[in-house]
Amino acid sequence: MTTQTTQTTQTTHKVTLTINGQPYTAEVEPRLLLVHFIREVAGLTGTHIGCDTTSCGACTVLVNGVPAKSCTLLAVQVDGAEIRTVEGLEQDGKLHPVQDGFVQEHGLQCGFCTPGMMLTAVALLERNPQPTEDEIRRAISGNLCRCTGYVNIVKSIQYAAKQMREAQATPAPAPVGAEV
Numbered sequence: 293m294t295t296q297t298t299q300t301t302q303t304t305h306k307v308t309l310t311i312n313g314q315p316y317t318a319e320v321e322p323r324l325l326l327v328h329f330i331r332e333v334a335g336l337t338g339t340h341i342g343c344d345t346t347s348c349g350a351c352t353v354l355v356n357g358v359p360a361k362s363c364t365l366l367a368v369q370v371d372g373a374e375i376r377t378v379e380g381l382e383q384d385g386k387l388h389p390v391q392d393g394f395v396q397e398h399g400l401q402c403g404f405c406t407p408g409m410m411l412t413a414v415a416l417l418e419r420n421p422q423p424t425e426d427e428i429r430r431a432i433s434g435n436l437c438r439c440t441g442y443v444n445i446v447k448s449i450q451y452a453a454k455q456m457r458e459a460q461a462t463p464a465p466a467p468v469g470a471e472v
């Protein structure tokens with residue numbers, strides 16, 4: 293009688309991602325999805341998993357500034373990338389205009405789709421400061437919302453677009469003590 297032994301060799305790869313400006317390095321299996329790197333390695337659980345099949349957009353993050361469904365990318369594929377998640381939107385205790393828009397215009401109900409929806413909106417407004425309603429609807433067409441009917445999401449993004457345009461048009465105040 294012969295005895296068979298099965299040996300499993302687990303290869304890991306060293307991956308470094310900069311998430312919201314902070315570097316994270318880990319030895320990961322090649323099959324590890326980006327969304328799991330973000331949630332489990334970096335501990336940033338604001339990025340949601342809704343379907344795992346590239347359908348819902350709940351897992352959307354920005355990869356080098358471009359919206360991407362993080363359940364569809366392997367962490368090893370984006371080694372060295374700059375990732376932005378919902379946790380990186382607020383700066384110095386101030387909500388990003390897109391976050392503010394979702395509050396002001398009631399752009400969420402259960403909130404499950406919201407982080408992905410907001411990242412998609414941020415990318416849209418960074419490349420198109422004055423989108424039409426059609427352009428907004430097209431931009432968020434990969435992000436599903438089961439609660440809102442989208443009307444208030446569109447309004448939230450329009451609100452944010454206006455805030456961002458006004459902020460651009462207003463010169464920054466001179467630092468205290470500076471000569472004017």
Ligand code: FES
Nearest residue numbers: 342343344349363
């Ligand atoms: S969890 Fe990634 S698209 Fe749904």
Ligand code: FES
Nearest residue numbers: 401402437438439
């Ligand atoms: S607010 Fe519930 S899924 Fe969009």
